[in-house]
Amino acid sequence: MAETILVTLIIFSSIFGIIFTFLTTRNKERLALIENGADAKLFNSGKKYSFGQFILNIALLAVGVGTGVLVGAMFENAGLEEGVAFSSCIFIFGGIGLMVSFFLNRKLDKEDH
Template structure:
């Protein structure tokens, strides 16, 4: 019981630490650039995703995971080991869903231009 709590605490504190270090370092870097006379437009040069693209990515990932679970169930009932069947199918079909999402987003970007 104590090991579970300790492992969970370590995982969440590590994630928090990495995010905190990333954000503070980025902030210090931006402040240093501004002090040296850099233009503020420099920080907004990245690609922005719309809410629709985010929803498309999540939806296709969820569909891929659902299909992966169904195919994993069929493989498990066909005699494959349970952990191998479910894990491999979830990752394979989740990846296929993300790849389909990438190509659909790229097609939508070309249509917008």
């Protein structure tokens, strides 16, 4: 019981420490750039990620994983070991789904500009 609590505290304190360090370092860096005369537009130069693109990524990943499960079941019925069939097909088809979403997002970005 005590080990579980200790591990949980260590995990959450590590996550908090990483996020805190990232945010304070970013803030100090931005303040130093502003003090040296950098333009504030420098911080907003990144591409905004829309909610539609996020949903498209998740949807195509889910379709890929679902297809991987189906193909894994077919491979299992064909005689391949269960763990190998399912895990390999899930990763392969999930990766294909993410690649398709990447190219679709890139095509949609080109159409917007």
